[in-house]
Amino acid sequence: MDRPCRLLLLSELCVRNVAYDVSLSRSLLTWKRRASSPVYRPFRASVNRSVPVTEIISVREEQWMNGSDQKDDSSWKKIKGGDRSDCRQAFTVLYVERCRQHHWRCAEVNFTCPDGVLCQNWVSSIREQLASISARPRNLLVYINPYGGKRQGKRIYEQKVAPLFAQAGISTHVIVTDYANHARDHLKTDADLSKVDGVVCVGGDGMFSEIIHGLVWRTQIDNGVDPNCPDEDLSPCSHRIGIIPAGSTDCICFATVGTNDPVTSALHIIVGDSQPMDVCSVHHHNMFLRYSVSLLGYGFYGDVLTDSERKRWMGPARYDISGLKMFLTHHYYEGTVSYLPARGIIGTPRDAGRCRYGCAVCQHNGQIQSERAEKYKTNEDSECADDGEWRTIRGKFLAINAASMSCACPRSPKGLSPAAHLADGTTDLILVRKCSRFNFLRHLLRHTNKDDQFDLAFVEVHRVVRFRFTPRYCQSDSDLELDLLENGKRQIFSQICRDHPACGCTRTNSSWNCDGEILTHTAIDVRVHCRLIKLFARGIEELQVFADLSNPCADVEYCDRKLRSSAGLFFMSLFVG
Ligand SMILES: Nc1ncnc2c1ncn2[C@@H]1O[C@H](COP(=O)(O)OP(=O)(O)OP(=O)(O)O)[C@@H](O)[C@H]1O
16 A cells, blocks of 8 residues: 655645645645635636646746735745735646647746745755756756757747746757767767756757767767677666657657657756667678667658659648659569577557557566577677577568558558557567559558558568668678579579660669668668667657547657658558548
């Protein structure tokens, strides 16, 4: 049985001239309308309120004179003259209030006290409790991309975020970027990270990508880890990252907070939330290419991105046009996929459950992965922390996707891999083999309805910790000879065609779409690093009473990374309406 929390304070205070019993414990601030109050209505929702101390933003001293309050952020002001009996001391508590669809807002309640000493006691007790929350950041390094999205980054930060940080007593060092990769390069070398508790990115997913590249790289160099070596265990970043959405799409923010709202994100930063997140490192042999946190896509999704980049002048419509074009073109690509299945974990890519706040799958699997890594460190006989049985699949693929999170978006409300997790140390490897256009369309359409998109003969999905891909033209001569022997002479002619695209029969290679950027190499080695970074977020909370229960997809109304990551699910809207 839970022991009731010891009360630190219990007083009769007034809220809008009505008497309330107000109590403070280490975990809760509660105000209950007194039964003796003339307007007592015990069943009215607003009569009793409790706010977790962890969700109090700040407390502010006020003065109350003849019914009109005068705000004062930090110091007491003596009221000159007048009737002293009309002057009561007051304080305001600012706290997190949940609204529809995962939005948080800053609400406030004003308490008036019968005397100044009691008021001061309340203010200092609440401040003491807030100061004891070690997870809250006190100093932040903020990067603003002034050109992201609708170029509103600076305005959003100054008008919506900075005042909240000031209220919460957070000091900031703000850098408005001058050029692409300014934030990444500053973090890699110049930033004095010892003076800050976290890094905030004001921009879109591209800006977030810059931040993780700078921070992860810097952490490895500081810890003597070679980022170019794909077998090295990367050191986790100790600084949390906050995302203030100000890009065109803001996929990562949506996936970790549940909404793209700057105020909600700022409040998650203030309360000191922490959401671990897996990061995939992508290497070409012993050369580091990029880090990825959402989608790596070869074939269909790579082609859509490549084609859409040539059509930038079209604006967002280019994703629909390129998607439709790539669907009609129906290219498939040959190659070899090898992967290490995740071992000892709970959960599969076809689970009905979703990764949400306090996800049990992430906790369990994260624990397993860190125990395994620890064992590897102390066991010198083992060659690699993720040693296990590699499996190999050769074939012709329309798409090869690795989803490290669900990648949900309005056009694909369930996402590419609905049951993927943010921090379980795995990625869902989805292989769509060569099939008819009609079948491929069936697969794509299933991202928008209730049917299981993996329940098709030509689609397979594996939860993996590492995978490699080698396009056919990169395979060694001996591999090709083996294939020829296996498949007969007919292969020789088609191989000649593939190797000489001038004949126009088919394209040899696709490109990898890595979180919306095109990779320069097609032969890649991808390794998941469990909980490498932490965000100032908590994962999507289950829908509250205010949620729109009639629409189960209401909480996934967001755009993804310029629709880049899932671009191509475009034309389904044409069919699905
Ligand atoms: N000062 C700058 N000038 C030009 N480009 C910049 C600057 N600062 C950052 N960038 C680059 O701008 C690119 C896009 O920025 P950002 O992601 O913030 O917005 P977006 O592309 O509109 O949104 P999203 O990525 O969510 O679609 C990033 O890749 C980043 O490297």
